[in-house]
Structures are given as structure tokens and as C-alpha cells.
Amino acid sequence: MNIRDINHVVYRHRDLDEVERFMTDFGLVRASRTEHQLYMRGAGPVPYAYVAEQAESPEFVAVAFAVERAEDLSLARTLPGASAVESLQGPGGGHAVTLHDPAGRRVQLVHGIEPVASLPMRPALNLNSATLKRRFGEVQRPPRAPAQVLRLGHIALGVSNLRACLDWYTQTLGLLPSDFVVDESDKSDPHAAFLRLNRGDEWTDHHTVALFQSAADHVHHASFEVQDFDAQLHGNAWLSSQGWSPVWGVGRHVLGSQIFDYWRDPSGNVVEHFTDGDLYQRDSPLGYTPASDDSLYQWGPSMTVEHFLGSALTTR
Numbered sequence: 001m002n003i004r005d006i007n008h009v010v011y012r013h014r015d016l017d018e019v020e021r022f023m024t025d026f027g028l029v030r031a032s033r034t035e036h037q038l039y040m041r042g043a044g045p046v047p048y049a050y051v052a053e054q055a056e057s058p059e060f061v062a063v064a065f066a067v068e069r070a071e072d073l074s075l076a077r078t079l080p081g082a083s084a085v086e087s088l089q090g091p092g093g094g095h096a097v098t099l100h101d102p103a104g105r106r107v108q109l110v111h112g113i114e115p116v117a118s119l120p121m122r123p124a125l126n127l128n129s130a131t132l133k134r135r136f137g138e139v140q141r142p143p144r145a146p147a148q149v150l151r152l153g154h155i156a157l158g159v160s161n162l163r164a165c166l167d168w169y170t171q172t173l174g175l176l177p178s179d180f181v182v183d184e185s186d187k188s189d190p191h192a193a194f195l196r197l198n199r200g201d202e203w204t205d206h207h208t209v210a211l212f213q214s215a216a217d218h219v220h221h222a223s224f225e226v227q228d229f230d231a232q233l234h235g236n237a238w239l240s241s242q243g244w245s246p247v248w249g250v251g252r253h254v255l256g257s258q259i260f261d262y263w264r265d266p267s268g269n270v271v272e273h274f275t276d277g278d279l280y281q282r283d284s285p286l287g288y289t290p291a292s293d294d295s296l297y298q299w300g301p302s303m304t305v306e307h308f309l310g311s312a313l314t315t316r
Ligand SMILES: [Fe+2]
Pocket: 154, 156, 221, 223, 272
């Protein structure tokens, strides 16, 4: 299987108006809306990164990954429990095959969604550090606004059987492990696994899927990339000013090094802004990190692994 990238996530919400208001403040832009479905996009060429469906009970529906070739869908439909190749209804059309991971979660493989023109995005700021000056005679005035989202970057899953999910995401989807969080005494039995795309010599995000061992299967968070550190802090201030609920941030992770900021959507799901993540390629080495609160962040508001992993379960 040749996965090109993560494409979009699908959630159900009771109130589409409310989730659109949140996601707009979060930095996504409406791509299309009907009475029962809302498609939101980032500034990049993917026509939608987030789908909200109107339903009585809020729930996570699916995560979708774009495959490189149409033949990958033909291959996918031969896998155990795979659906037929179905047409997608959203902007840009395309086709999908639905699989289920060992936790029973719907994982869609999609292909043929027509890209759209990118939206103008504030250029990355030209920063002056103490020893490296790059901006001369120009001022910094990024606008006070939501942090513009470029794209969906990764999904983090709490899983009751990490080994089974790790095997499935690496063997069926072909993802590669970047980092394992382990007990020093037994490196073969990770508490958490960070998996990236196999893009050969191309550089790709340190993780596109993160798996955390958990008492119950759930989606911990979906994470969206913003331009830079200023965008993170402007986004944090904007979401705060609009009355939304912060979860944790702004800080910098250890594994993947992203600057992070977590928020809760109106149904209680956790979503993340990230920027400045590490890039890996096929041959980057697998890392092992001892399990501890120090494996979670370099700096940021105080947090424990236990509280962080439980944060996605508290309000559902
Ligand atoms: Fe994340």
C-alpha cells in the first residue's frame, strides 16, 4: 500500500452551526455545507481536511488517508473486511475503500479527489534570533486573527491493544515507526508508537499516526498544521477570546518536537494546532524513549502523561 498522506477526518456533531463557528475560529475555512454535512478546508490544495456530519450523538466516524495510485484501492478492497470501492460525495469527488483497524475504527483510503487552488497564507515570519539576524528595516505585524490552518497533519489514537494496532498500521498501511516510548526493561512492548509515512527519500512529518496504549479505544486528537510560532500564539489568543476551551498549550513536544496547542471542540473532541515539527525520511532511525512525563514535552504548562492521555475521555 502506498499512502501519500493523511487526507481528512470525519466526526458527527449535534450542532453543525456551533462546530463551524469553532472550526472557523480554529483556522479552517468552509468548503461546502448542506443541511447535514459540513466540509472545512485548510489553505493547502486538499479540498477538505475536516468533515462534520449532523447526528444526535457526537462521535468520531473515520480517518482518511490518500493513496498514491488507483490500483492501491483495488488492492485495498481485497483486504479482510474491506468495503467495495465507493464514490465520495464531498468537494472534488474521488473514490474510497473503507477498512477497519483492530480497534474497529473506520479507516478510509481515498484516491482521485481533485485538488483545489491553495488559499493565500501569511508567509512564514522572518525571525531575528540573538545570533542570527535576517530581518533588517522591516517590522513584525502579523494580524490578530485565527491561526490559518494549512493542512491536517496527524491523528493520535488511544488503543486498548497497541501491539495489534502497531502491526496493522505498519503492515497493512505500510507506515514506518519513528519513535517508541518504552520501559527501559522491555523495549519490545511500547507504551506509545509514533508512525510516519514511507515516502522514500522525501522528507515527511515525524508522525502521521500516533498510538497510545489506553484502557479504552478512542481518538485522542486530530492535529492541524499552522504557519509558525506566532500563528500558534495568535491562534491561542483568538480561540481564548472567543470563549473556547483550552486543553493544553502552548508548549513544545519531545517526540516530533512540534510546538503544540490543544483545544476542545463543542462536542468535547480534542484538536491540536502544531508547527515546527521534525522531518524524517525512509531511512531515519527508530528512537526509543523511556516512558515518563518528561517524554511528553520540553516546555509548556505543567502536564502528566496520565492527565494528557485522559484528557480526550473526560467530556465525551
Ligand atoms: Fe499531536
